[in-house]
Amino acid sequence: MQGSFLLYCDICGAANRPQARFCFACGRPLQNGAPPSLVADQAQTASQTISAPTSPTTTGLLPSNALLRGRYQITAQVGKGGFGAVYRATDLMLARRTLAIKEMSQQSLSSKELQEATAAFQQEALLLAGLIHPNLPRIYDHFSENGRWYLVMDFIEGETLEERLSHTPNGRLPLDEVLRLGLQLCDVLGYLHSHQPPIIFRDLKPANIMLTRDGHLYLIDFGIARPFKPGQSKDTTALGSAGYAAPEQYGRAQSTPQTDIYALGATLHQLITGQDPSLSPFTFAPFLQQDADHRRLEALVMRMVQTEASRRPGSIQEVKAELESLLTQHLTVSGRPSASQYRPAPASASTAAPVVAPPTAPLITRCLYTGHHRNTSIYALAWFPDGHLLASGGADGSIQIWEALSGHLLRRCDGHRGSVYGLAWSPDGQRLASAGRDGTVRLWNPSTGDELTSYQGHTSYVYSVAWAPDGQFLASASQDGTVHVWAAASPWESSRYRGHWRSVKAVAWSPDGQRLASGGGDSLLRIWPRPTNRGRSFLTSWLLSRKEIRCYGQQQRINTIAWSRDGRYVAAGKTGGSVEIWESQHGRQQITYRRHKRAVYALSWRPRGSLLASGGRDGQVHCWQAIDGRQLFAYNSQQGFIYSLAWSPDGRYLACGGQDGSVYVWEIN
Numbered sequence: 001m002q003g004s005f006l007l008y009c010d011i012c013g014a015a016n017r018p019q020a021r022f023c024f025a026c027g028r029p030l031q032n033g034a035p036p037s038l039v040a041d042q043a044q045t046a047s048q049t050i051s052a053p054t055s056p057t058t059t060g061l062l063p064s065n066a067l068l069r070g071r072y073q074i075t076a077q078v079g080k081g082g083f084g085a086v087y088r089a090t091d092l093m094l095a096r097r098t099l100a101i102k103e104m105s106q107q108s109l110s111s112k113e114l115q116e117a118t119a120a121f122q123q124e125a126l127l128l129a130g131l132i133h134p135n136l137p138r139i140y141d142h143f144s145e146n147g148r149w150y151l152v153m154d155f156i157e158g159e160t161l162e163e164r165l166s167h168t169p170n171g172r173l174p175l176d177e178v179l180r181l182g183l184q185l186c187d188v189l190g191y192l193h194s195h196q197p198p199i200i201f202r203d204l205k206p207a208n209i210m211l212t213r214d215g216h217l218y219l220i221d222f223g224i225a226r227p228f229k230p231g232q233s234k235d236t237t238a239l240g241s242a243g244y245a246a247p248e249q250y251g252r253a254q255s256t257p258q259t260d261i262y263a264l265g266a267t268l269h270q271l272i273t274g275q276d277p278s279l280s281p282f283t284f285a286p287f288l289q290q291d292a293d294h295r296r297l298e299a300l301v302m303r304m305v306q307t308e309a310s311r312r313p314g315s316i317q318e319v320k321a322e323l324e325s326l327l328t329q330h331l332t333v334s335g336r337p338s339a340s341q342y343r344p345a346p347a348s349a350s351t352a353a354p355v356v357a358p359p360t361a362p363l364i365t366r367c368l369y370t371g372h373h374r375n376t377s378i379y380a381l382a383w384f385p386d387g388h389l390l391a392s393g394g395a396d397g398s399i400q401i402w403e404a405l406s407g408h409l410l411r412r413c414d415g416h417r418g419s420v421y422g423l424a425w426s427p428d429g430q431r432l433a434s435a436g437r438d439g440t441v442r443l444w445n446p447s448t449g450d451e452l453t454s455y456q457g458h459t460s461y462v463y464s465v466a467w468a469p470d471g472q473f474l475a476s477a478s479q480d481g482t483v484h485v486w487a488a489a490s491p492w493e494s495s496r497y498r499g500h501w502r503s504v505k506a507v508a509w510s511p512d513g514q515r516l517a518s519g520g521g522d523s524l525l526r527i528w529p530r531p532t533n534r535g536r537s538f539l540t541s542w543l544l545s546r547k548e549i550r551c552y553g554q555q556q557r558i559n560t561i562a563w564s565r566d567g568r569y570v571a572a573g574k575t576g577g578s579v580e581i582w583e584s585q586h587g588r589q590q591i592t593y594r595r596h597k598r599a600v601y602a603l604s605w606r607p608r609g610s611l612l613a614s615g616g617r618d619g620q621v622h623c624w625q626a627i628d629g630r631q632l633f634a635y636n637s638q639q640g641f642i643y644s645l646a647w648s649p650d651g652r653y654l655a656c657g658g659q660d661g662s663v664y665v666w667e668i669n
């Protein structure tokens with residue numbers, strides 16, 4: 001805390017900075033200088049933000065229907081924080097999507113306060129704009145209007161973790177839910193810390209975490225997050241929230257990833273014990289529950305909240321590994337599925353079921369926009385690795401690259417003679433691969449639309465192309481009955497897999513890049529190891545037969561295949577309208593989904609969890625749980641046959657390409 005006193009509001013009782021002229025909480029004028037309102041700040045009670053620039057504010061006054069920037073129509077105020085108000089709004093220019101708009105007043109501020117508040121606001125906009133993660137809201141715009149700053153972002157349908165705790169018994173949560181929330185927080189903090197230099201969030205607390213109905217979590221409020229500055233001994237300004245802020249945030253040292261580990265430890269402690277750490281900073285009582293799982297979590301939490309940063313876990317990954325192992329132990333020992341609705345990433349799922357327990361909440365969908373080709377079928381869709389671009393390819397032979405969330409067409413790549421059937425981005429996003437009816441696989445520079453190279457070796461249509469996760473190899477599947485594996489850097493080198501005896505419609509790499517799955521006219525799903533020798537080698541089925549997994553399902557052509565994110569399952573969409581889910585190590589069939597009436601042409605596994613989207617000749621898109629085939633929604637498209645489906649990398653959008661030449665992008669909550 002920089003000042004020595006806090007100024008308490010006579011109307012609402014909120015603590016304000018001594019220089020403040022208006023209460024940051026209720027906006028009423030403060031009685032500056034009145035002795036009864038001045039209280040020594042040593043106590044630093046409640047969730048008072050340490051020295052964060054609290055601003056007197058005249059925000060929160062926008063009426064319903066107010067229009068900002070000529071496009072954002074305010075529908076309601078949903079929150080009020082230290083810097084201003086947050087509104088729900090409709091974007092009139094983009095498919096009437098719902099957005100959140102955060103407002104900060106520039107009025108009635110001393111010049112220092114204005115400087116601090118503006119810096120924090122700009123900081124939040126700039127930092128968030130460059131971050132893309134499933135647990136962070138996306139930022140779309142920021143601007144100034146009528147003396148206020150505005151930040152436009154995803155609207156999160158839900159409540160803060162603080163609000164959630166206020167209506168749970170004793171302000172606590174069950175252990176499995178705490179572990180799952182902890183894992184999501186590790187994911188997003190790990191993402192922030194993986195930046196160079198690491199981004200330190202610095203204000204992790206229940207009030208800055210929002211939860212959706214199905215338990216998905218978002219970090220909000222990046223006002224005081226900062227990149228770590230190498231060589232600096234302590235933070236320029238002391239920032240954070242009492243109780244959750246590590247000792248080094250009180251101006252003693254520079255905040256590091258260990259600072260966020262401390263706040264996460266304090267938060268986990270609160271979720272288990274129900275004790276608000278802001279009431280007694282730096283003291284963490286032992287857990288009341290003393291079973292083995294709670295004791296193990298307690299040991300971890302106590303290490304996380306060590307005063308000495310060097311005695312805390314070395315990285316957020318270390319915390320995550322322990323939470324994962326603890327969750328596995330907890331579920332295995334208790335033998336019960338999760339009570340929570342959160343679906344952890346499949347990579348961390350280790351129960352016997354195909355994936356994890358399904359959510360009970362219905363999915364909410366809304367069409368973001370519709371893009372078009374020249375009224376010809378769209379056979380292929382691929383999201384750019386960070387989700388900001390979407391590529392589509394179709395019967396007109398063109399490839400179009402869109403700004404994924406606005407539908408703005410950025411570029412076309414023309415060169416294929418005949419339909420484009422397959423598309424894949426290189427993992428680094430520098431190149432786009434396409435497969436076509438002209439028998440070629442081509443590489444494109446997505447920035448210019450220029451063709452970089454083409455791989456020629458197939459003797460008939462190429463239906464599918466897939467890029468290995470390490471970026472070094474491409475696999476392509478063809479009507480000629482082969483799968484070629486190309487070294488991406490040298491188009492003349494390839495291995496050829498000849499295990500199929502009919503056309504091969506689909507090929508896909510396992511997420512670890514060690515195996516390939518292919519399927520086609522012979523009805524067999526084949527899972528085979530990635531060829532190890534570079535150079536020309538011809539891999540026949542007898543060569544691989546000892547290592548290959550063959551999945552014998554219904555005698556129907558396979559049109560499309562998709563791996564689950566953890567590599568444990570492969571889904572195959574078939575001509576008769578079924579989708580078979582196979583366990584990939586031993587080729588055991590898990591379930592068959594039979595709710596499509598006609599051929600399934602497209603499948604996409606949602607990046608988080610067990611949700612599959614399927615579509616095909618019946619013109620329907622189904623979203624269902626791969627664990628048990630439970631359908632969450634079926635949407636009757638007006639697009640004719642559905643040929644392609646693709647989830648965005650963050651799992652929030654589903655792109656859908658059809659026979660009528662349109663691309664629909666749906667937002668799915």
Ligand SMILES: Nc1ncnc2c1ncn2[C@@H]1O[C@H](COP(=O)(O)OP(=O)(O)OP(=O)(O)O)[C@@H](O)[C@H]1O
Binds near residue numbers: 154156157208
């Ligand atoms: N993207 C969002 N979608 C929906 N509601 C939101 C969103 N962001 C914030 N809110 C709501 O607005 C409230 C205030 O938001 P936020 O914490 O970001 O504001 P702030 O002014 O920075 O607060 P603080 O006092 O913590 O500094 C939140 O508690 C939440 O209820």
